[in-house]
Amino acid sequence: MPDKDKSFPKVPSSKVVVKKRMRIPLVWIIPFVAAIAGVWVAVTHILSKGPEITIVFLSADGLEANKTKINYNGLNMGVLKTISLSEDRKSIIATAQMSPDAAEILVKDTKFWIVRPRISGLNVSGLSTLISGNYIGMQLGRSEEKEFSFVALETPPLTGDVPGRVFTLKTPALGSLDVGVPVFFRQLQAGQVLSYELDKGGEFLNVKIFVQSPYDGYVNADTRFWQASGIDVSLTASGIHVKTESMMSILAGGVAFETPDNDPILPPSAAETTFELFGDRTEAFKPPVCEPYDYLLVFKQSVRGLNVGAPVQFYGITIGEVTSISTELDVKTLEGSVHVTICLDPKRYGVKFMDVAEGKDAKDFHRKIIETLVSRGMRAELDMANLLTGSLLVSLGFYPDAPAVVLDWSQDPLQLPTVLDKLASLEDSVEILVKNMNQTVVGARSTISNADKLLDSANQLIEPNSVMSSELNNMLKQGSGAARALRVLADYLERHPEALIRGKTGE
Amino acid sequence: MSTSTPTAMKEGLQCCEACGLLSHPASGAEEGRCPRCDEELVFRKKDSLQRTIAYLVAASICYIPANFLPVMTTITSAGRESDTIMQGVVLLWSPTGWPLSLIVLFASIMIPSAKIAGLLYLVISVKRGSIRNNIQKNRLYRMIDIIGRWSMVDVFVDTFTVALIQLQPLMSVEPGPGLLFFAAVVVFTMMAVDSFDPRLIWDSASSTETEKEVQHA
Numbered sequence: 001m002p003d004k005d006k007s008f009p010k011v012p013s014s015k016v017v018v019k020k021r022m023r024i025p026l027v028w029i030i031p032f033v034a035a036i037a038g039v040w041v042a043v044t045h046i047l048s049k050g051p052e053i054t055i056v057f058l059s060a061d062g063l064e065a066n067k068t069k070i071n072y073n074g075l076n077m078g079v080l081k082t083i084s085l086s087e088d089r090k091s092i093i094a095t096a097q098m099s100p101d102a103a104e105i106l107v108k109d110t111k112f113w114i115v116r117p118r119i120s121g122l123n124v125s126g127l128s129t130l131i132s133g134n135y136i137g138m139q140l141g142r143s144e145e146k147e148f149s150f151v152a153l154e155t156p157p158l159t160g161d162v163p164g165r166v167f168t169l170k171t172p173a174l175g176s177l178d179v180g181v182p183v184f185f186r187q188l189q190a191g192q193v194l195s196y197e198l199d200k201g202g203e204f205l206n207v208k209i210f211v212q213s214p215y216d217g218y219v220n221a222d223t224r225f226w227q228a229s230g231i232d233v234s235l236t237a238s239g240i241h242v243k244t245e246s247m248m249s250i251l252a253g254g255v256a257f258e259t260p261d262n263d264p265i266l267p268p269s270a271a272e273t274t275f276e277l278f279g280d281r282t283e284a285f286k287p288p289v290c291e292p293y294d295y296l297l298v299f300k301q302s303v304r305g306l307n308v309g310a311p312v313q314f315y316g317i318t319i320g321e322v323t324s325i326s327t328e329l330d331v332k333t334l335e336g337s338v339h340v341t342i343c344l345d346p347k348r349y350g351v352k353f354m355d356v357a358e359g360k361d362a363k364d365f366h367r368k369i370i371e372t373l374v375s376r377g378m379r380a381e382l383d384m385a386n387l388l389t390g391s392l393l394v395s396l397g398f399y400p401d402a403p404a405v406v407l408d409w410s411q412d413p414l415q416l417p418t419v420l421d422k423l424a425s426l427e428d429s430v431e432i433l434v435k436n437m438n439q440t441v442v443g444a445r446s447t448i449s450n451a452d453k454l455l456d457s458a459n460q461l462i463e464p465n466s467v468m469s470s471e472l473n474n475m476l477k478q479g480s481g482a483a484r485a486l487r488v489l490a491d492y493l494e495r496h497p498e499a500l501i502r503g504k505t506g507e
Numbered sequence: 508m509s510t511s512t513p514t515a516m517k518e519g520l521q522c523c524e525a526c527g528l529l530s531h532p533a534s535g536a537e538e539g540r541c542p543r544c545d546e547e548l549v550f551r552k553k554d555s556l557q558r559t560i561a562y563l564v565a566a567s568i569c570y571i572p573a574n575f576l577p578v579m580t581t582i583t584s585a586g587r588e589s590d591t592i593m594q595g596v597v598l599l600w601s602p603t604g605w606p607l608s609l610i611v612l613f614a615s616i617m618i619p620s621a622k623i624a625g626l627l628y629l630v631i632s633v634k635r636g637s638i639r640n641n642i643q644k645n646r647l648y649r650m651i652d653i654i655g656r657w658s659m660v661d662v663f664v665d666t667f668t669v670a671l672i673q674l675q676p677l678m679s680v681e682p683g684p685g686l687l688f689f690a691a692v693v694v695f696t697m698m699a700v701d702s703f704d705p706r707l708i709w710d711s712a713s714s715t716e717t718e719k720e721v722q723h724a
Contacts, residue, residue: 025554025557025558025561027554027557027558027561027562027702028557028561030561030562030565030695031561031562031564031565031568033565034564034565034566034568034569034691034695035565035568037568037569037572037688038568038569038571038572038688041572041576041684041688042572045576
């Protein structure tokens with residue numbers, strides 16, 4: 001081995017460098033792990049954030065930032081973050097942080113509303129909000145279009161996703177109806193009232209009802225709707241009948257409907273069909289208007305007790321009703337009369353004799369029938385319907401002796417001849433009877449007083465201390481003395497028969 | 508001061524941390540053990556500042572989620588409600604409950620952050636070799652050491668509540684993820700305190716004194 005120094009004097013020798021060991025203590029793993037955990041938490045937090053939406057409310061009543069939740073069918077979908085006034089100061093704009101699952105369901109027709117406790121009648125909803133505070137309800141939309149700003153509904157949508165149909169009911173008065181009031185079909189709850197609004201004309205209300213499936217299949221053109229809120233009490237010969245829907249409807253009101261079993265059964269009505277809402281079941285099953293045949297009756301007597309709607313009877317069977325009553329004064333003769341319009345509905349009351357022809361020659365046929373009936377003596381008259389209330393009805397009866405009448409067919413409605421009713425004449429005769437009876441009673445009264453006197457004097461005669469009785473007593477005494485004398489005479493004569501000839505001899 | 512303060516390290520002696528026995532360090536690379544109590548002997552805690560800083564960093568990282576994540580979730584029939592520590596403080600704040608609210612505020616928010624800040628200050632001042640207010644610094648260190656563990660009160664309260672309030676259908680309490688981070692903050696600060704060697708505060712003081720003495724001489 002050659003000597004280094006000698007062989008290569010100019011080559012420098014290597015340097016010894018003390019290696020600085022880069023020592024990172026193991027302890028730095030701890031902050032590293034902590035950082036990873038922190039980042040992980042942050043990332044999951046960010047990932048768990050769904051979209052942010054804005055909802056416009058009319059009122060922020062019961063809403064609380066960071067507290068009020070958005071629930072869909074009870075599942076929490078988000079929470080309100082901020083609540084602020086809109087720029088025009090008319091509404092409340094709330095922003096909400098939705099959960100990531102909500103991203104899919106935020107579409108154009110997704111609906112939001114504030115769930116508050118609602119108590120209407122017996123219908124209580126949102127009771128849980130009394131404890132948990134109000135929350136925002138949510139209903140899914142069917143649209144495909146994404147949407148992140150919504151306008152909240154004022155009232156919760158009642159239909160939800162339940163299949164069924166919405167119908168409109170026309171009613172002159174709301175009665176006890178309210179949003180959420182049940183709709184009954186055969187006393188089953190078949191739906192509820194969704195909303196009501198005044199018609200543009202202001203004459204009636206349009207009540208929207210929802211009839212859920214399968215009950216909506218029973219709604220057809222024949223279906224009648226009526227307010228099922230009341231108790232229908234009717235007193236008949238067989239007793240008192242009380243007819244109601246459920247207890248709930250008595251308290252809270254309701255709508256009932258029924259479809260008569262007509263042949264043929266009509267196809268179900270389309271959604272949004274308009275029906276009339278009747279006051280009660282009886283009214284509902286009267287046909288809507290009796291337009292077929294209107295007649296005018298002129299009475300020259302009081303019609304007190306006759307009301308619009310009073311029945312028109314024929315042989316005691318109702319075939320129509322009174323539609324109007326008015327008084328008329330004849331200007332020429334200054335004679336008052338009452339004009340009563342009646343209408344006969346052959347379909348409704350089954351007036352078979354008027355129901356034969358239909359179509360073109362119906363009019364002629366009708367004229368023929370009426371002419372015949374009147375010529376046979378058919379007259380209208382007022383009759384007592386109820387003795388207790390004094391209500392009247394119109395009765396069509398036959399008076400063959402009544403003077404003949406010529407019908408004026410140019411009049412509309414046709415005037416039917418009337419007769420003074422039996423009742424009025426009965427009243428007259430009763431009056432006369434009562435008068436006569438009065439006189440009789442006066443006569444009877446004097447007779448009775450005379451008889452009284454008679455009895456009085458008779459009484460006086462037979463009293464014990466009266467003159468008559470004492471005289472009578474004397475008379476009787478004398479009578480008995482006479483009888484005794486007679487007996488003595490007879491005795492003497494028996495023993496001395498000769499005394500009859502010789503006379504009494506002294507003893 | 509006429510004479511420089513002698514320290515064991517300067518004199519080439521090791522002081523046992525457990526029993527206080529002075530001994531000559533063992534020759535060789537291996538660290539010796541106390542001849543009396545068998546405690547490991549070092550001049551100064553190993554990587555004291557680095558460890559302290561590492562734990563402090565970990566604690567500060569955990570401090571963020573500890574305060575932003577809910578520590579407790581109350582489930583009642585009304586729904587679930589998650590509260591962070593700060594929300595708890597606000598919740599407790601009432602005309603009668605404010606002392607409790609203050610306790611939670613101090614124990615759970617102020618103390619952990621004060622501990623981190625205090626230790627950081629100690630570490631920085633040691634690193635910079637500052638010798639001002641050394642007595643205060645030492646006092647600060649002792650205070651941090653004593654008071655630190657009390658932050659754990661919050662964790663205990665939480666765990667007790669969770670364990671006790673389990674009235675299943677009516678009400679129950681669940682721990683939140685924030686609690687874990689909060690416990691981590693407390694543990695990390697305690698470890699930071701433990702890894703900090705207070706003797707370091709005085710090392711620079713004695714070295715500057717030595718320098719001064721050298722200059723004097």
